[in-house]
Amino acid sequence: MCVGKGILAMEENFGHVLECACGTVHVNVGPISVALDRNAMRRLHDMLGAAIARLDAAPDEFERPERFTTHAAHLEFLKTLNLKH
Numbered sequence: 001m002c003v004g005k006g007i008l009a010m011e012e013n014f015g016h017v018l019e020c021a022c023g024t025v026h027v028n029v030g031p032i033s034v035a036l037d038r039n040a041m042r043r044l045h046d047m048l049g050a051a052i053a054r055l056d057a058a059p060d061e062f063e064r065p066e067r068f069t070t071h072a073a074h075l076e077f078l079k080t081l082n083l084k085h
């Protein structure tokens with residue numbers, strides 16, 4: 001079990017980001033919690049930043065795939081994702 005080290009960020013009624021003493025970063029948004037290492041958190045930041053930039057640049061002009069293509073990384077993520085009801 002992780003021991004909390006500190007709050008890195010908090011958005012009222014939305015979510016928060018906590019760092020544990022072990023170095024794990026816990027990102028909580030609504031009912032979803034994801035545990036990341038620092039490198040994975042940076043990659044998530046880059047990916048979300050790219051998505052936001054793409055939406056802002058041309059919100060109705062990007063390609064919409066007919067069907068979502070599942071990648072190995074997506075499957076690996078699903079193995080570690082635990083949703084609590």
